[in-house]
Amino acid sequence: MGQPRKELTPDRSPLHLWGSELRAWRDRRGLSLAKMGELIRYNASYLARIERGERKPPRELAEIVDRELNTSGALLRLWNLVDPNPNEIRHANHVANQADHVANTSQVVASVAHLPAESEEAGITVPCRTSDGGIIFVTLPRRTFLSGLGLSAVTAAVTGPPAIAQARSVPLAGAAAPDLNPAEHFRQLRQVLIDNDNLLGPLRTIPTVEAQISAIQQLRQVHGGSDGRDLLYIQTQYAEFCGWLHHDAGNFQASRYWLDRALEWSYATGDIDITTYILARKGQLAGDMGDAITAIGVSTAAKAQARPDTKLGAIAATYAAYGHALAKDPTASARALDDAQTILSTLDLDPSSPWGTWMDSSYVDVHRARSHHVLGDHRRAAEGFQNAIIGLPSGYHRDRGVYLARESLAHAGAKEIEQAATVGLQALSIAQATSSARIITELTRLDGQLERWGSIPAVSEFRDTFDEIVAHQA
Numbered sequence: 489m490g491q492p493r494k495e496l497t498p499d500r501s502p503l504h505l506w507g508s509e510l511r512a513w514r515d516r517r518g519l520s521l522a523k524m525g526e527l528i529r530y531n532a533s534y535l536a537r538i539e540r541g542e543r544k545p546p547r548e549l550a551e552i553v554d555r556e557l558n559t560s561g562a563l564l565r566l567w568n569l570v571d572p573n574p575n576e577i578r579h580a581n582h583v584a585n586q587a588d589h590v591a592n593t594s595q596v597v598a599s600v601a602h603l604p605a606e607s608e609e610a611g612i613t614v615p616c617r618t619s620d621g622g623i624i625f626v627t628l629p630r631r632t633f634l635s636g637l638g639l640s641a642v643t644a645a646v647t648g649p650p651a652i653a654q655a656r657s658v659p660l661a662g663a664a665a666p667d668l669n670p671a672e673h674f675r676q677l678r679q680v681l682i683d684n685d686n687l688l689g690p691l692r693t694i695p696t697v698e699a700q701i702s703a704i705q706q707l708r709q710v711h712g713g714s715d716g717r718d719l720l721y722i723q724t725q726y727a728e729f730c731g732w733l734h735h736d737a738g739n740f741q742a743s744r745y746w747l748d749r750a751l752e753w754s755y756a757t758g759d760i761d762i763t764t765y766i767l768a769r770k771g772q773l774a775g776d777m778g779d780a781i782t783a784i785g786v787s788t789a790a791k792a793q794a795r796p797d798t799k800l801g802a803i804a805a806t807y808a809a810y811g812h813a814l815a816k817d818p819t820a821s822a823r824a825l826d827d828a829q830t831i832l833s834t835l836d837l838d839p840s841s842p843w844g845t846w847m848d849s850s851y852v853d854v855h856r857a858r859s860h861h862v863l864g865d866h867r868r869a870a871e872g873f874q875n876a877i878i879g880l881p882s883g884y885h886r887d888r889g890v891y892l893a894r895e896s897l898a899h900a901g902a903k904e905i906e907q908a909a910t911v912g913l914q915a916l917s918i919a920q921a922t923s924s925a926r927i928i929t930e931l932t933r934l935d936g937q938l939e940r941w942g943s944i945p946a947v948s949e950f951r952d953t954f955d956e957i958v959a960h961q962a
Contacts (some may be wrong), residue, residue, distance in 0.1 A: 494540055498741050504541030505567050505745055506550075510762025511539045513557045526855060528552045565695055568702040611844060620845070669716035670707050674700060678726060687887055689922030690733035697730045721762070724753040728766050736886070740777050764790050764800045771807040775814065776926075783811030799844035802831040806847075806855045812860035821859045828852045850879040858894060866901030873898060886927070889918030893930035900937045909938060909946035916953055927956070 493648040498508035514524050521539075525532035530549065537543045539931035550567035557563070677700065685693045706714055731746035747770050754763040771787030787808035829852050857872025859864035873895035880888055892915035899908035919927040935954050935959050941947045 498745055500541065502566075503544060505742070506534060506537040506545060506563070507541045507739070509543075509563060509566055510553060511564065513553070513559050514539075519557075523696075524553075524556075525800060528556050528627050531738055535830065546609065558938075560695070562695055564703070565699050565702070568699075595685055598606040611829050618756055641896055645940070657838065658829055669715060669718070670704075670711060671715065674719075674722045675948070678722070678729065682729070685733060685736075686884060686886060689735040689924045689925045693728065694737065696731045697726060697733060701726045701730065709772065718925050719751060721757045721759065723751050724757055724762055724766075728762075731769065735776065736771055736924055736926055738929060740773065744770075744772055747787065760793060761798060761800060762797065764794050765803070765843060771811065775807055775810040775870065778814060780811045780814035782810055783814065785812060797833065797835070799832065799847045802828040802835075802852070803844050805831065806852055810859055810862075811863040816863065818859075818863050821863070822856075825852055825856050825859070840928060850876055854891065857898070860897050861901065864901075866898045869903070870895050870898035870902060885918060886922045886924050889922060889924060890925045890930070892918070893927045893934070895932060896934050899935070905941045905944060906933065906946045909950040910940075912950045913946075913953060916950070932958075 493891045496504065496508040496511060498505040512578040514521070515752075520525065521535055525535055528549075530552075534543070538545050538549070542881045545567065550564050553559075554563040555563060565646070572712045597848060619770075625744035627651070681697060701723060704719055711719055727746050728751035731750060734743035734746060735741075747766060751763065751766045751770070755767055757763075767786055767790035771785075771790060772782050774782035774786060778799060787804045791801050791804035791808065794804055801900065805824045805828040809821045809828070812818075812821035812824060829849060832847070832849055832852070853872055854876040857869045857876065859868035860866070862871060873891050877888055877891050877895070891953050892911055896908045897913060899905075908913075912931055915927055915931060918924075919931060931954060935951055938951060942951060
């Protein structure tokens with residue numbers, strides 16, 4: 489037997505995260521360290537040290553593995569976080585490139601704002617069922633990817649018209665004003681990326697967000713005073729957003745890494761609200777990871793420091809409630825949810841407040857339904873998700889898919905099998921469009937629960953469609 493693989497620690501630093509991502513891409517391509525070493529002509533033991541975060545990868549290596557593993561630029565973009573030194577980085581689209589120097593704000597905006605163009609060899613990330621029944625996400629060349637999954641629409645929405653996709657100097661809408669300060673540019677771009685994520689899911693948004701964090705870090709080296717403080721704040725917001733994108737994509741380790749970075753940077757901003765919000769988000773992540781103790785502890789800490797005139801206390805209480813449900817404490821869960829509703833009902837909201845614009849009574853009810861499901865009250869859970877779906881505002885396409893998937897699981901728990909399969913199919917169509925790992929993960933559980941009822945036509949249709957969308961590991 490070979491030696492067990494050393495567990496990696498991507499949370500420790502960008503260097504360790506890069507090594508972990510290198511191993512993940514190598515695994516996706518089915519390469520051992522020895523095989524990859526032969527492919528790129530590097531010593532396998534040297535590559536092993538890089539994967540463990542013991543050695544800093546040179547940029548040349550990052551370029552080689554990015555090309556040979558066909559990561560569509562992911563490893564190269566992440567390398568910029570490992571060594572964000574403007575004197576060493578010379579990349580065609582990086583703010584440190586001499587052709588687009590950071591001292592010229594309009595040129596910087598043009599060089600970093602574009603979304604990357606796609607080629608026929610660019611990767612498409614799709615869900616794949618492993619031999620043990622789990623789900624992983626793998627990247628396939630675009631030209632070999634199955635048609636019929638809406639990829640033409642996805643590509644058009646992300647890359648924009650061909651003229652914009654090909655022109656490196658064309659910024660996104662709202663970024664061309666010559667007097668636009670750097671932080672305001674990134675605020676506007678962040679909103680575009682949030683809208684893009686709401687419609688299409690995280691996989692097409694993550695590389696751009698990570699690239700913007702690197703660009704902001706570069707700009708902070710030459711901007712001091714109020715501009716520098718504003719850039720630190722927006723850098724913190726981008727890191728939190730990146731944590732959310734990885735969370736939705738099912739990469740909990742990367743999500744935790746970015747939330748930890750966001751929390752660290754938030755203390756430097758001196759803004760208690762953003763620190764509180766990130767703490768609450770860490771509680772949400774812990775809940776989705778099934779870690780009840782951390783979900784309760786971190787969310788309770790966030791609630792304790794939340795200012796009373798914001799929605800932050802309600803957000804934190806809601807995530808604490810789910811932690812209590814995971815801990816099988818229905819009384820504490822209900823109390824926390826009631827507390828969240830009370831906070832919302834007594835707030836005199838400031839319409840200009842950026843915190844929890846999506847947070848309302850319906851959102852609390854969603855988590856009440858989710859808690860009912862965890863605690864075994866499946867019919868009440870299904871009814872709660874149905875009401876939440878009715879109340880969703882337009883534009884929350886992916887959230888609708890998540891709620892539908894959870895409703896289908898609640899129906900399955902209540903032994904309402906045909907309805908579970910029917911609702912599951914609706915969620916599956918949204919999963920196709922958004923590549924949301926949250927939806928796919930819930931539907932994977934549903935697929936397993938429905939297996940014994942495969943002779944029912946609705947179940948058979950769901951499971952056949954699911955198998956068409958989710959590839960099987962060879």
